[in-house]
Amino acid sequence: IVFLHLNVISWPITDFILLLFSLKAFVTLATTDSYSKGAVVVAKSLRRHGTTRSIVVMVTPNVSNTSRAVLSEVFDEVIVVDLLDSEDFLRLSLLGRPDLGVTFTKIHCWTLVHYSKCVFLDADTLVLSNVDALFEREEFSAAPDPGWPDCFNSGVFVFRPSLHTHAQLVQHANQHGSFDGGDQGLLNSFFSSWAVEDLSKHLPFVYNLSASTVYSYLPAFKQFGHKAKIVHFLGSTKPWNSSADSSSQTMGRYVDMWWTEYHSHTTSSASSASSSSSAP
Ligand code: UDP
Ligand code: MN
Numbered sequence: 001i002v003f004l005h006l007n008v009i010s011w012p013i014t015d016f017i018l019l020l021f022s023l024k025a026f027v028t029l030a031t032t033d034s035y036s037k038g039a040v041v042v043a044k045s046l047r048r049h050g051t052t053r054s055i056v057v058m059v060t061p062n063v064s065n066t067s068r069a070v071l072s073e074v075f076d077e078v079i080v081v082d083l084l085d086s087e088d089f090l091r092l093s094l095l096g097r098p099d100l101g102v103t104f105t106k107i108h109c110w111t112l113v114h115y116s117k118c119v120f121l122d123a124d125t126l127v128l129s130n131v132d133a134l135f136e137r138e139e140f141s142a143a144p145d146p147g148w149p150d151c152f153n154s155g156v157f158v159f160r161p162s163l164h165t166h167a168q169l170v171q172h173a174n175q176h177g178s179f180d181g182g183d184q185g186l187l188n189s190f191f192s193s194w195a196v197e198d199l200s201k202h203l204p205f206v207y208n209l210s211a212s213t214v215y216s217y218l219p220a221f222k223q224f225g226h227k228a229k230i231v232h233f234l235g236s237t238k239p240w241n242s243s244a245d246s247s248s249q250t251m252g253r254y255v256d257m258w259w260t261e262y263h264s265h266t267t268s269s270a271s272s273a274s275s276s277s278s279a280p
Helices: 002-021 033-048 065-074 089-095 098-111 132-136 163-176 183-190 211-216 218-227 249-263 270-275
Strands: 024-030 054-059 077-080 117-121 125-127 141-144 152-159 230-232
Touching: 024 033, 024 098, 033 054, 033 065, 033 125, 033 249, 054 065, 054 098, 065 077, 089 098, 098 117, 098 152, 098 163, 098 183, 117 132, 125 249, 152 183, 152 230, 163 183, 211 218, 211 249, 218 249
Parallel strands: 024 054, 024 117, 054 077
Antiparallel strands: 117 152, 125 230, 141 152
């Protein structure tokens, strides 16, 4: 009887605590053991810069137990989600990335409704400073894509988990697919007002700095590159498949930093987050 009674009262208290702290989290995704390596660096680099938020990784069932064990050392939560694949080989070949159909899995991040607001980071990003200020932004905030700036790049975005939005996204994916075969095309047509509405939802480019930008506008990189907050290793060559000296000089430095983070001992989840200080 006592047990039952406690159970009954514990639910409102849990709800209350959740509301009180209005939990917020960084979220990333790994559908393979390779991308899990990237995810580890996302978590380590967030912790190095003293985030006060939770850090969550979504994995698909095929990710090995070894990888999951490594992930659970640096993430607060490892959540298993179903693999979602656009199987849109035609559009993906136009994009030159036949491997990106599985990025549809990303939209499962809207199911994390035990958080009130989240920041999604691709597994191929590296955090260079504290970016907790991103939680002051609203859904849907993202930075312009360097290839087509009227589209946002879906490697870094702010969103509000909601089962309603998730269902709408799944429906949109089933009805319309994605114009690039991956999550970025889907999200850009779903949040199509991003380009023309509300500049506060346009994240500064330093929150999603990609290598292609460095190549196409080097003077801007020289001027503003030191302000980079998140580097995105967009494209088919990922840091875990390359060594620093095989990359260009400019990006090579970031690949170096990625490997340093990968081998660093910034481990343990919630405990290390609360004890490390915040670096601006
Ligand atoms: N991803 C994954 N497995 C894959 C491909 C992609 O887990 O086989 C996830 C991962 O989080 C990755 C994101 O989807 O960062 C987007 O893919 P990617 O970064 O390769 O795309 P790009 O940024 O190069 O366009
Ligand atoms: Mn990416």
